Each structure stands twice: as C-alpha cells, then as structure tokens.
Amino acid sequence: MKEHPQQNSAKKQSAGISRRSFLAAGMVAPVIIPRHVLGRTGTRLAPSDTLNIAAVGVGGMGQNYIKGCEHENIVAMADVDDLLAAPVYATYPKAKTYRDYRIMLEKEKNIDAVIVGTPDHSHAVIAMDAIKSGKHVYVAKPMTRTIYEARAITTAAKEAGVATQMSVQSCKSDASCKTAEWLAAGAVGQVREVHVWSDRPVWPQGVLRPADQPPIPSCLDWDLWLGPAPERPYHPIYHPFAFRGWIDFGTGALGDMACHALHAFFKELQLAKPASVSASVSQARLPALNGDADPDWTLSRPVKHDESFPVSSIVTWTYGQRGELPPMNLFWYDGGLRPPTPPELDMRVTLRPDGVLFIGDRGVLLTGFVGGPMALSAARKAEFSEPEPTLPRCIDHYREWTEACKGGAAASCEFGFASQVTEVALLGVIAQRTNEYLEWDADRMAFTNNSAANEMLNPPYRRGWVL
Secondary structure, eight states, rough: OOOOOHHHHHHHTTTTTTOSSSOOOOOOOOSSSEEEEEEETTTTOTSSSOEEEEETTTTHHHHHHHHHTSSSEEEEESSSSSHHHHHHHHHHHTSEEEHHHHHHHHHHHOOEEEOOOOHHHHHHHHHHHHHTTTTTEEESSSOOHHHHHHHHHHHHHHTTTEEEEOOOOOTTTTTHHHHHHHHHSSSSSSSEEEEEEEOOOSSEEEEOSSOOOOOOOOBBOHHHHHTOOOOOOOOOOTTTTGGGGGGOOOHHHHHHHHHHHHHHTTTTTTSSSOOOEEEESSSOOOOBTBOOOHHHHHHHHOOSSSOOOSSEEEEEEEOOOTTTTTOOEEEEEEETHHHOOOSOOTOOOOSSSSEEEEEESSEEEOTTSSOOEEEEEEHHTTTTOOOHHHHHOSSSSHHHHHHHHTTTTTTTTHHHHHHHHHHHHHHHHHHHHHTOOOOETTTEEEESHHEEEEEEEEEEEEETTOO
C-alpha cells in the first residue's frame, strides 16, 4: 500500500502500533423493509432481517469493528483521509464512500445503525447525530472525551430507544466474568484496594505543540478531522495515530485503556460514584517492561500539561461505604509505573506489563488486564474453591450488538453501563490535568472544591459544531 505523505514521521512516534484515522462510523438498516419506512425511534427489526451497516473513519480501528459485523451488510463508509481508507474501501467495493459522515447520514436513507470508531474528540458529535436520526450506535472506547458528552449521548440513546455498545470486546467474556465471580465468592474477602497498571502510552505524551507547519496532505480533510476540537495547524504528530496523547483530541493512556480493565469488576465493587480523585504525574518514563521508550518522544517536556498528557502517572480514586461494601481505594499506573509485588503471592509470580491486583482483608488476587484469575495468595489459595460460573457470558461481542439492534437483549457494554465506566476513567484524566485532589459529587456532576476542574467537564466546541 502506498505510504501516507507524512507517515514516515508518524511511524517514528507510533512505535509500530497500528494507525487510526479520524472518522469511523457504522450504520445499519433492514434489507427487507427499510427502517425509515417502519419508523425510527424505538422500532426493532425482526431477528431474521439483515442489517445495513455503514462506517466512518475506516482507515484505523474502525476497520476492525466493520470486520466484526461482516455477517450483516456493509453499505456505506466515510473517512476524512482518502489514502488511509483506500484499502478498506477496496475490501467492501459495494459500499458507498464519503468524506463527511453528515452527508452520508443525509443521503443513505437505508442506514439503520452507526459504528463510531473515530478519535475520542469526535465520538460524541457523531454518535449524537446518529441517535437523533434514530440509528443504533456502536462507539469506540472511551465512549466520549468528556463526562458531559457521556451523559448526554446516554440520555439521548435511552430516549430514542436505540441499541448501543462500546468497544470493550472483553466485556462479559469468560475471563472477565471469572474475575467478578471470584470476588463475589470472597476470593480475597472484603476488597480494600485495587491496583490497575498499563504499559501505555505507546505514543508521544508530555510534549509541546510542534512549531513547524507541514502542508496538509491532499488526501486529508483537516478541518473535518478537527471537528469540534479547537483550531490548530495540521501536523503528523496528531494524525494518523498519535492523537491519544493530546488533550484536545484524546484521553491519554488512562482514557484509552481503563475501560478495558475496570468493566470486569465495576459492578461487583460498585465503582460508579467515587468520592474523590487525585493524581501524581511525572514527565519521566521508566523503562517499559517490553522495551525502552522511544527517546524522541521525551525531548521536549513542558512543566505544565496544557497540551499533552503526562508521560507517567499514578491516579487514585477513593470510595466510601457502598451498601455492605467497605471503603476502598482504586489506583491506576501508567508510563512504566506499577505497584510492588505483594509478598503474599508466590515468589515465582511476576507482574506482567499490564494487570490488576486486588487486595482484601483475607488475601491477594492477581488477574490479567481484561480479567481472569491468575494468582491467589498462597494462604488463601489453600482454603478457597473456585466458584461455579453464575454470570452469563458474551460469546461474540459484535453479534451481541447486532442482535440488540434487531430487538434482542441489550448488549453487555451498552451506554448505560459504558458511560459509568467511561466517567470514572475521565475523572482520572481530569485529575492528571490538574495534578490536584478533587472531591466529586456524581449526582450534581460537579467537583465541589475546584472550579477550574469543573470547566473540563464540558469545554466549548469549535464554532459550527454542537452536540
């Protein structure tokens, strides 16, 4: 495939990780009777009907979501980068193609659902446009870039009666369900601490805005890529991959990966409403467990994180009494940081590049990042029996959503649940930006001790864009 004009520069910063373009959406409509004929809001297809699916931003992660829905009809796609999207367009030659997803929504009247796989800053506006058109919606994680957006599109989707799903493919997997079942069975007794760590970021963070202004590639609609984000010149450090590290476009390592870990035990530990959140951030990165960081990423290190997220951080959420559950703390580590290995674990156990550690009043449990018990403290292991499965498993993440679109049961990571997980992650993102202790009132959607942090809950959009 022909290389993007600025791709060599971007490759150096992405460390070989797969690229992701700006817009990705998928849409669906019945083959036998178009949904716009039946009526949009609250209607459902018969299970035997085939959905028509469209996608926006297919050159990046969106292509994976499309592939997961190939059992339905792929009828339309949109991407702001023609060159990046070209191989995917070629894979689905019958699908109509667009640059602007809004034109696609207007012209393709047979669309029934939308897959949103764009960078974080555009998730909400695309999802809301689709919801207002009566479309079912699939959105990449994190669900949105801001807490206000997450709540807004959740409310809209509920009122519209559309089926939703966030792209946490391991939600209700066997591994994640086992984690919840072990905790419910008292594997560690009452949980007092949860430690979650990731080897991310694998993209530039803690860097200054580039001073040079290379020309915009002819294949890219930069204005549309920016969408609701503040105006700034094009640079390959943002697109096609490294948007995640920039505050205006992404949510950093925490926003990218926390949803993949928290969902497994979120309901079991009742994590929706933390009392406070705080962060300790650094511009230094420890050697990653899977290799050293690219030195080019840390040459320019601002003291304040006004443009990009810190290179490494530890975030702490505190929880008070939750029903019968005791107070507990949730910890997040990134940029090479991780908790110490508890002495209660077998001395042969080593912590992987990412994982989750549960510390309770009766033992310690180490699991994989997306769930699944791995190691239990020796003393507890001798007296604990693995519980029988009790939670329903999701066999196919994508089929689960398409069946929900046809009137089946709600998907495992539907917006009602996904927005809660996203919100907790985004609270940590705000703590990283402020580097202060923040008291949180979930019912009022407000920090009670920091007005500057409250402004980050719903920052203004660029002129011409609304939610």
